[in-house]
Amino acid sequence: MLKTRVLTALFLLPLLLAAIFYLPQMGTTGSLAWISFCGLIMVAASWEWQRLSGMQGFVAKVYPVLTAVIFALLSQLIYTPSMLLGLMLGASVFWLFVTPCWLSKKWKLANAANLNILLGWALLLPAGLALIVLRTAGPWALLSVLAIAWVADSAAYFFGKAFGKHKLAPLISPGKSWEGAAGGLLGVLIYTFFLPKHLFFHGELLSLAAWLAIAVILTAVSVMGDLLESLFKRQIGMKDSSNLLPGHGGVLDRVDSLLAILPVACAIYLSFLLF
Numbered sequence: 001m002l003k004t005r006v007l008t009a010l011f012l013l014p015l016l017l018a019a020i021f022y023l024p025q026m027g028t029t030g031s032l033a034w035i036s037f038c039g040l041i042m043v044a045a046s047w048e049w050q051r052l053s054g055m056q057g058f059v060a061k062v063y064p065v066l067t068a069v070i071f072a073l074l075s076q077l078i079y080t081p082s083m084l085l086g087l088m089l090g091a092s093v094f095w096l097f098v099t100p101c102w103l104s105k106k107w108k109l110a111n112a113a114n115l116n117i118l119l120g121w122a123l124l125l126p127a128g129l130a131l132i133v134l135r136t137a138g139p140w141a142l143l144s145v146l147a148i149a150w151v152a153d154s155a156a157y158f159f160g161k162a163f164g165k166h167k168l169a170p171l172i173s174p175g176k177s178w179e180g181a182a183g184g185l186l187g188v189l190i191y192t193f194f195l196p197k198h199l200f201f202h203g204e205l206l207s208l209a210a211w212l213a214i215a216v217i218l219t220a221v222s223v224m225g226d227l228l229e230s231l232f233k234r235q236i237g238m239k240d241s242s243n244l245l246p247g248h249g250g251v252l253d254r255v256d257s258l259l260a261i262l263p264v265a266c267a268i269y270l271s272f273l274l275f
Contacts, residue, residue, distance in 0.1 A: 008246050008248055009248070012245070017143075019034070019037045020135065020139045020142055020143055021139045034132065034135060035072065035075050035132060038071070038075075038128050038131045038132060039068050039071055039072060039128075041128065041255070042067055042068055042071045042124055042125075042128045043065075043067065043068045044064075044244060044250075044251040045124055045255065046063055046064045046067035046068075046120060046124060047063075047064040047242070048241040048242045048244070048250045048251055048252045049120040049123070049124065049252065050063040050064070050116075050117075050120070051238075051241070051242065052109070052233065052236060052241055052252065053109045053119070053120060053232070054109060054113065054116070055113070055114050055116060055117065056113070056114060057114075059117060063117060063120070067120070067121065067124065067125075070121065070125065071124075071125055071128050071129075074125060075129065081270050081273055081274050082274065084129065084133055084266070084270055085267060085270040085271065085274060087126055087129065088126060088133075088263045088264075088266045088267035088270060089267050091122070091127075091263035091264070092263055092267045094122060095221045095224060095225065095260045095263070096217075096221065099221075099228055099260070100224065102228060102231075103169070103172065103224065103227055103231060106171075106172075106231060106235075108235055109232055109235060109236070110235070110236070123259050126263035127255070127258060127259045127262040129263075129266075130262035130263050130265065130266035131262060133266050133269070133270070134262070134266055134269065137199070137200060137269065138199060140196075140199050141199045141200055144195055144199055145261065145262065145265045146258065147191065148188055148191070148215075148218050148219070148222065148261055148265075149222055149257040149258050149261055151184075151187045151191045152184040152185070152187060152188050152222045152223075152257065153222075153226075153257065155183045155184045155187025155188070156181060156183055156184030156223075157180065158183065159179055159182065159183020159187075160175070160176065160177045160179060160183065163177075163179040163180075163183070164177030164178075164179045164180050165177065165179060166178045166179065168180070168223075168227075169227055169230075172227050172230050172231045172234060173226070176226075176227070181223055184219060184223070185215075185216065185219045188215045189215050189216075191215075192212060192214070192215040193211075193212070195211075200269060200272070201269070201272060201273050202272055203272075214268060217264065218261050218264060218265060221260035221264050222257040222260060222261050224260055225256045225257045225258070225259050225261065226256050226257050228256070228260075229252055229253070229256035229259075230256075240253055241253050
């Protein structure tokens with residue numbers, strides 16, 4: 001299993017980095033290539049979502065294709081910063097306020113049946129569009145946001161293994177601990193401290209306290225994104241969202257934290273861009 005996991009990572013990571021750094025930037029004739037790359041992620045994630053959420057019949061069959069079409073349309077139609085900011089703020093409200101309630105009440109996806117088509121879009125589309133927006137700030141800017149999830153997950157894992165005693169959410173994800181969450185936050189704070197602030201528009205004008213506050217917010221939503229997907233899988237009795245990524249489970253298993261981080265980070269970025 002470890003060998004398979006490592007081999008998959010060795011294939012996927014260079015592919016992601018090549019796409020981020022070498023596909024043409026937005027505003028050029030090659031911008032369609034990056035949108036298409038993000039669209040492929042949306043298709044895979046939406047295919048897993050229709051399985052995870054218990055969609056049935058024709059809706060389940062067409063959902064991945066319909067998601068790709070809507071994503072492509074939104075990437076072309078929602079093109080002003082103010083429109084994008086409104087969408088990202090709406091997604092941020094979901095992650096910051098609705099998700100804690102969801103985790104507390106443990107609402108069941110099965111109760112919504114095919115209406116989960118809407119929830120899936122609310123989770124997936126803002127994150128996909130955020131990938132497009134943040135890349136306009138530059139490949140390093142996007143990579144630095146993605147790295148928040150990786151740093152948080154890695155630090156939480158090692159701190160949890162070493163010091164974990166108090167369960168964070170035993171009925172949702174028994175392996176997670178408060179000590180691990182604290183380690184993840186510490187890792188992101190250290191990462192943010194050393195992060196070159198000029199990668200973002202007027203980033204160097206923000207105080208260190210503001211940057212660290214942003215780090216706390218993004219780490220918090222990262223944990224909630226992880227827990228929310230774990231809750232969905234537990235409710236339906238699935239270990240992984242799929243087997244698309246050998247050794248890693250499914251696409252949603254790899255991007256659960258990013259679904260939350262990306263729109264919130266994008267909302268913060270657009271706010272400074274506009275105001």
